[in-house]
Amino acid sequence: MNGATDAVGAEALSIAERLELVARALRSAPADQDTSNLLISQCVSAAGADGGVMCHLRGTELVVVASRGYTAAQRASCGELRVGDVTLPLTCAATTADPVWLQSQAEAVERFPRIVALVARDDRAYAA
Numbered sequence: 001m002n003g004a005t006d007a008v009g010a011e012a013l014s015i016a017e018r019l020e021l022v023a024r025a026l027r028s029a030p031a032d033q034d035t036s037n038l039l040i041s042q043c044v045s046a047a048g049a050d051g052g053v054m055c056h057l058r059g060t061e062l063v064v065v066a067s068r069g070y071t072a073a074q075r076a077s078c079g080e081l082r083v084g085d086v087t088l089p090l091t092c093a094a095t096t097a098d099p100v101w102l103q104s105q106a107e108a109v110e111r112f113p114r115i116v117a118l119v120a121r122d123d124r125a126y127a128a
Contacts, residue, residue, distance in 0.1 A: 018046040036066035044068045053090060060084060062094055077118050087114045089126050102126040 022042040036054055044052040051069020055062040062081035078088065085091040089100040089112055102108045108126055109116050115126070 015046060018042065022046070040066040040068050055081065055090065055094075057083070057094065062091065074118060088112060088118075089115065100126070 022039065025038050025042065040052050040054045043054075044050075049069070051067070053067045053070065053075075054065050056065050057063075060083040062083070064075060064081070067075060081088070081091050081094075083091065083094050086095055089102065089108075092112070093100045102111065105116070112126075
């Protein structure tokens with residue numbers, strides 16, 4: 001094995017270990033809200049992300065049940081999140097049922113210019 005292969009293996013192991021921790025914690029979470037908060041916290045941490053949002057689908061509305069790394073003002077500035085709206089990665093993924101992977105802020109600006117105005121961040125990757 002070379003150094004790059006070792007690094008990839010170590011990263012995969014780290015992710016697997018984090019997922020195991022999430023699974024154990026979910027088994028002991030006493031309430032739905034606790035589960036949502038636990039899951040978003042662990043997913044944000046496992047991804048090395050600055051923030052994340054978890055939604056529940058109610059009809060065509062995406063209802064935020066937990067979030068990390070976003071202010072109340074940032075969440076409010078998004079307005080209603082609805083299936084059919086493809087101007088944000090989250091709503092686009094919910095609309096198309098396909099994941100959205102953005103590797104840079106430049107790609108986010110190109111595909112989803114609205115997100116840049118809502119969430120000012122440095123060069124960032126996004127996933128939904």
